[in-house]
Amino acid sequence: MIEIHTAKEIQTITNTYQKEGKSIGFVPTMGFLHEGHMSLVKKARKDNDIVVMSIFVNPLQFGPGEDYEAYPRDIERDRKLAEEGGVDVLFTPAPEEMYKAESTVIASVKKRTDVLCGRSRQGHFDGVATVLTKLFNLASPTRVYFGMKDAQQVAVVDGLIDDFFMDIELVPVDTVREEDGIAKSSRNVYLTQSERKEATALYKALRHGARRVSEGERNPEVVKKEIRGILEKTSGVIDYAEIYSYPELKSLKTLSGKFIIAVAVKFSKARLIDNIIIEIPDDQKEDE
Numbered sequence: 001m002i003e004i005h006t007a008k009e010i011q012t013i014t015n016t017y018q019k020e021g022k023s024i025g026f027v028p029t030m031g032f033l034h035e036g037h038m039s040l041v042k043k044a045r046k047d048n049d050i051v052v053m054s055i056f057v058n059p060l061q062f063g064p065g066e067d068y069e070a071y072p073r074d075i076e077r078d079r080k081l082a083e084e085g086g087v088d089v090l091f092t093p094a095p096e097e098m099y100k101a102e103s104t105v106i107a108s109v110k111k112r113t114d115v116l117c118g119r120s121r122q123g124h125f126d127g128v129a130t131v132l133t134k135l136f137n138l139a140s141p142t143r144v145y146f147g148m149k150d151a152q153q154v155a156v157v158d159g160l161i162d163d164f165f166m167d168i169e170l171v172p173v174d175t176v177r178e179e180d181g182i183a184k185s186s187r188n189v190y191l192t193q194s195e196r197k198e199a200t201a202l203y204k205a206l207r208h209g210a211r212r213v214s215e216g217e218r219n220p221e222v223v224k225k226e227i228r229g230i231l232e233k234t235s236g237v238i239d240y241a242e243i244y245s246y247p248e249l250k251s252l253k254t255l256s257g258k259f260i261i262a263v264a265v266k267f268s269k270a271r272l273i274d275n276i277i278i279e280i281p282d283d284q285k286e287d288e
């Protein structure tokens with residue numbers, strides 16, 4: 001594995017790979033790697049000749065009062081994990097490398113962001129779309145790999161690639177979970193022992209919702225109310241428990257087609273998110 005820090009270096013190296021006709025799988029991350037990230041690397045390794053990973057805690061996607069400074073970082077450990085996972089090129093730029101003193105253009109995401117995390121984290125997805133546009137230009141990926149735990153991010157990246165005619169295949173990868181169901185996340189380290197136990201309620205609530213749908217419930221309000229009921233038993237504060245079409249993220253009067261059940265709960269030092277995507281086949285639609 002080689003590690004590089006500058007835009008020029010990564011562009012030179014990925015241009016060479018392209019000229020050699022090699023496919024490039026790109027895994028953008030903010031580091032503090034866990035099994036969720038490594039599952040993206042594993043898939044990228046399987047699908048491509050070259051695997052590029054970036055580790056960059058992107059200041060632009062953190063709002064005022066969010067955890068940019070405190071975001072967990074451990075570059076030594078990450079380097080080791082990336083190498084063991086089969087990453088060929090690790091890109092670890094400094095903030096000054098990614099953002100010049102004055103930016104001329106910043107991405108502005110117009111759809112799929114007025115709900116869920118986009119609603120409570122104003123400007124977050126503009127920051128994500130900006131840094132990803134830069135990183136995609138640098139890494140020249142054939143395929144990009146994103147975890148479905150951040151399903152709204154996947155929906156935004158889907159729109160970004162489509163709207164800007166990027167010749168990139170988006171590969172969403174299933175959420176990796178602990179044995180008790182909690183989704184792997186860099187922020188899980190912020191949970192106290194008792195919160196860690198309570199946090200299993202998120203996936204329990206989602207599974208309950210999925211079960212109610214499979215039993216035939218088609219009213220989103222009923223499903224949301226029951227999910228909230230489960231989350232309310234924790235000491236956390238519910239940020240949202242919502243259901244929207246996926247990936248468009250539009251409200252639904254009746255559950256049909258492909259949709260997301262998504263939850264976010266704020267514990268004392270960590271805000272956890274999780275979701276489940278469900279697709280009701282056409283032949284199971286309610287009679288009109």
Ligand code: PAF
Pocket residue numbers: 028029030056058061128131132150153
């Ligand atoms: O999901 C993340 O870790 C970040 O949002 C990403 C995609 C690396 C952009 O900074």
